[in-house]
Amino acid sequence: MRTSAFVYPWDVNGDPDAPARIAGLGVRQVTLASAYHSTRALTPRHPRHRVVTAEHAAVLYPPGDRWAGRVPRPHSAGDWAPGDAHGEASAALASAGLEVHTWVVLAHNSRLGAEHPGTSVVNAYGDRYPWAPCVAQPATRAYLVDLAAEAAVRPGAAGTELESLGWYGLAHLHAHDKTGGVPLGDAAQYLMSLCFCPVCRTGYAEAGQDADALAARVRAALEPVWCGGAPGDTGPAGDWGAVEKLLGAEPAAATRAWRDATARSLQEAAVAAVRAAAPEGFQVLLHADPVPYHCGANAGVDPAHILSVADGVVVPCAGGPGLLAPFARVATPAHVVAANLTVVSGMGGSPATLAADASRARDLGATELRLYHAGLASDADLAAVREALAVL
Template structure:
């Protein structure tokens, strides 16, 4: 059945603070909610419509609110405020709230290159022993505690009407990190998974618990990746081994997700909590792999956010898969691009949005209102 999706937009706090026209402009476009960055990774962002600045750079992963020191005093991993903008989330949320916009706290969890660099024992380590400092390993109990506490801290912020959790699961190889130079041996999805398998001590313990011989597994992954680097097809892991690896990783992701959801609900049981996800349970990255049945299981998330930036049958299939499992009140949000400079097809926006609604999307997320030019927003206006 075709639905009429609610409309939201992504923003950074610096898009709002110092621009008195930002919140009224979005409200005038029919935007219902703003997904506002609360904890975010390193970024350089263009702000083409802001009256005071045009480029904003955050040099490391940070939060945009003052962390409650009582909750982090004994933590192995703890967030830091961004320089010069540590309280900007609260100021931006207040402006958006005054304009009648619901504010959802957008929280990036396992993607944190600052903590992975300073505390490499808690970062993903591949089969060759190479650390991925941008990817915290969710097998680590300290990482789970960090993510859960951070999610709860975001929920405590004023004017928050919902929480969206990004990278609430496995992060791995696939990431544009700094000046990325990894395209020389472009991995297919399976090779990307092998490159993302972690062999830190916590993961090694998890593999052993799944009945795997860790040195043998590591050697097998290396052999297969050497085929990739030689330019040859990569053979799959044996079925029994692949099944055990998958079971271990799904169980670890389940633990993190349950801890983060429980932490938010302990603080604010009234808040909807949405998860940025992908229906393939072994996908790594910002949109973590969670099977629709698991995400919408009793006690699970209140909604899902899917990457549907450009028209694709895969995007529609993902919406259909989650919509088929969602019950009344559970959101299926589709993120669509509205920035022409980032490849958005604004001429197709109305048709693509209608198709997503027909597939079962209950909400749209316009990405990204702060990065959009005046021309982009003018093109959006007839459809918003």
């Protein structure tokens, strides 16, 4: 199976041994971050540092002239990825025989929310989520589409993987996150992720719902959760009936109609913009979840729709390979269905079982593998990865 490892530019730049080390794992490809959110990352083998703090969401290359005078616009990185950090790392990795694809994080940007509060998702209580841009807002959509095209099509890249291309919501590992005190089930997470910014309120109205009444229904549905009752979920993850039971079938359907159409049109526009900027044969994949109303880095999508738009998907498999099957059922031989497996044992991954996990993923329809993450993993983790890939 074709396999790609995720990498940050700061894993490579300044470490002359990194490209050969990554190629030595047995991967043919790397997925190299070109636009990324704020993070704190370990670099366990780098000769100059051990911890990199990316203080804000940034492009890891010099942003182009298209952003002159525009608001919002992407920010350059600080000293964690100066200059054309992506280009430098890409060239080094290519010199080791690795095919480079870009890794582009889109609707996940705390700095955007801090500098432009009006761009953020607003929940039914009026709380803003500064990490989560509302993808219904025209200026935000224009920003995301242009960012997708620019950050995806970097010199030397053969393809891209677009992350967070859809709705973001409550579930976000924010700095010193303290939101786990009351457990929220799948349906309650959806209700807490509904946006009530002015644009979304208009959207609900067009779907036949009074926004004030809808927000009140959301708050009423969640009240038992805050009082220590059930976690706001009467069925398994992905059971839309649980949302309908909490909110009511008609209001729930209205929220889905607005949000699904908004996300789909953004995905279509972003992929089209990437293809317009890219050379022939450039591959476009989305990080995706087959439950359309899910929010987050792996955008909730309708499998048939997204595979009519993109060349394939990267599917989270940290909790098992079950999310692959809905994509595999509608994929053609031309599509990529990549299983994303965590190989960092300190982050809950299991590199020791990679061969078996990959085999199960293949049985459920995976055509490729993604390994998260070559820069974060320990030497022991990487040794296990090399051993597993040698027999796959």
